[in-house]
Amino acid sequence: MLQYNLPRNLPSADELPDSDETPVDNELQELIPGLLKAILLILWSERMDWFFGIDMGIYHHPDSPPIVPDAFLSLGVERFYDEELRPSYVLWDENVVPLFVLEVVSPNYRKEYSTKLEEYQTLGVLYYIIYSSRRRRKPHLEVHKLVNGKYELQSGSPFWMPEIGLGIGCERGNYSGVTREWLYWYDSDGKRYLTPEEQVKQESQRAQQESQRAQQESQRAEQLAQRVEQLAQQLQDLGVDPENLN
Template identity: 60%
Template sequence: MFNYNPLDCLPSSAELPDSDNTPVDNELQILIPNLLLAILASIWQNRDDWFFGINMGVYHTPSKEAIVPDGFLSLGVERFVGENGRSSYVLWEEEGIPPILALEVVSQTYNGEYEQKKIDYAELGILYYVIYAPTRLRRKRQRLEVYRLVEDKYILQPGDKIWMPEIDLGIGREQGIYQGRMREWLYWYDEHGKRYSTPEEQLQNLLARLQQQGIDPNTL
């Protein structure tokens, strides 16, 4: 008897382009998602059921091109896949699980973050869509806007720090230092609105505690 598996007819992630080949035009489009990933890797270091992609193609239909968020978070999937990791995020290789959050960092070259991408992410079923405009280029727009998908439509969530119960995290913005640069960054928060510290901050706090105990970190 012939057993037909429809997945056999679908291209694998290795056969698909890993992005849309559109270069970023602002380094914040890389730095901000990388900071969020670094914090996640710290607070969720004992979890293996999540993946955070940066400028990676998300394939939802074989006949369509990938959607490439600046960053996205998926839950309920393997954190690590193979020795070399994912080259792209392919829904039919992820048990049909779409990202639960997509992030877009608005740059000087406007790319439809408030219109077409909102439609695309809603069709994909992404629960939270986060738009951050570092320089607030568009009038009547907040620097940080977080939308939640309700009955196939994105609803803007009020507040500066938005709690997302399905993720058990909040997201917000505030001044801080990352890679030696002082500016406003995006951060994760707990349910009480307390910001999770970055790995750099954790290291500095550890060094300070050692020095308070009379221990020279350079001798360790």
């Protein structure tokens, strides 16, 4: 639990600015986190102990401006407080440091590999994820894990995070009508979780297959009834009453 030994009352989330009012640099900084959250909303639909923030200020000290990652995930917190939702994420109210922080590198480099790494390391974020599709000689996705107070670069994609119960990785796909490389969640076997669009398509295909099977069964039953009727007619033509057969 975080401790703030300060001789004054600390401001609540309602009393602090919602964000730093700094616009995102490009659309990917909205779409990539948005896709991850959309998958979680289905995957963890019955869980109420998690929060996924997008472009939301994390207040870590009352005398410091908030840190505003592109996205972060906390476990062991309320999913939402009330219908007004969270205006920001205040550590002295939540008492839970995010387990996962994501930064999507933009053309206007914002020190994701240096200053921000140090900030999240000091804050105690367990997993710091950096994604840049513009890198040529290095992996697009970097996973840094906090080990003994220092970040260590991890290998493998997708990378399994047992403390969260999810893997993170990237591959080409289609989301929001755009085909490109996206970030996705994965299970412990490395199988990618479907996007909402893919789930709708899968359910539609399953329903269509069930309808086709039902139609085929109906056709088979109709053919069988016709065959029985034909046999009965043949018996009648031979002078045999089908109703009197033992």
